[in-house]
Amino acid sequence: GPAVFGGPGDERDGEAPFSSDPLDDFHPWDCRKPVIAAVNGHAIGIGLTMTLQCDIRLVAAEAKLGIVQVRRGVMPDLHAHWTLPRLVGHARATDLILTGRTFLGADAAAWGLAAEALPADEVLPRAVELAREIAVHTAPLSVAVSKRLLWMSSPTPEEINALERDLHLHLMGTADSREGVMAFMEKRDPEWSLRVGTDWPEWLG
Template sequence: MTEVRVDVDSTGVAVITLDGPTRLNALSGSTLRALGAAYRRCDTDDAVRAVVLTGAGRAFCAGADLSAQAGAFDAPKGDFTASPVQPPAWRVRKLMIAAMNGHAIGIGLTVALQCDVRFVAEDAKLAVPQVRRGMIGDCQSHYTLRRAVGLAVAAELLLTGRTLTGREAADRGIAGRALPAPDVLPAALALARDTAAEANPASVALSKRLLWSDLDADAVERAETQAHLALLGTDDAAEGAAAWRERRSPRWSSKAGDHVDPA
């Protein structure tokens, strides 16, 4: 079975690796539960400032492990959920980057769609092919994909199940950058480490919650105001300005969970 490894470095970046290269990191029920546990660890660990999700070997994730050993996600029909990774990445109060170093198929892609940022290997194959298997997309992909690229592109992928390359995914807005495969993880780590060093954890958490909310413009205005009021006058507000004036990295004292959720 594909295992989930979590490594936190001295910069505050956690790398979550789907580690089952002989099966192209296919996801079983136990792997999905372990991935949710890794997300919870990263969400609550104040030492973690940013998270990178990647795959071992030449693939990011080939999709669901449909082998007999995997037990079709080993859940009785009455207990089945189409969103088995809990919490989803968009609820983790840190920057979440999917470093899609190779093929991402089915749930391998829909898990990545729950992240905030996606880098992809330009020659990787990506698809949500479930309609071609008698099913439909999972992991809230009808929400995440539509939010990321709009109805037209989301409909094309979810209703046809066709395969596209990483380069096309970046051109269509599904990924932020398409890079040669060996460059995907280093680029993701560089962004994660820069964010960990420079961005206020509380500000990231508050901004991320608003980005993933379904609030209308007026409600966003109220939530932004609430967030500003929570941050104004704090030590970190003064520190951010001082660090900019002195041309140095800030020394933040706040944590991701320090302020009331504005949304």
């Protein structure tokens, strides 16, 4: 049968449900590199909500998905009340959270919860392909600071504008900005030199 993504809410091996939070000390949005969730099977409850913290989700089109906690007498966790509306809008998030109904991976892609819905055996290869595309064709520092802005908690348009301006000034004139233009003009893959670990703007936090 298809793979099933579960979590501490599932009782296995005699353990009490909700005995631990797998993302208690770390969240994928804290990672400065893109995090891709390849969901090639069913994802129910925490098995789905943990993927909402990733940057990109690829799902199996026929997989059964659901944030079903209200049907179990509990409630969604792992910041789902914050992540889900950001992905699908308030109305759809309200529907999915308050009804606890299940849906298919194809629905998730149509609603914007997932980037793509694919046959199950194509999900992981596509995730690897996408990761390779990011690794080869994008500047690591540019991606890292863009990710930080995308995940910031409800900044005002003015705050985002100021951060975009300051980060543009930080990146413009760097070796990577010159390399990006030259590689495009010369029709070759870029060779990036800036590194997230050493060139991160410390004032961004």
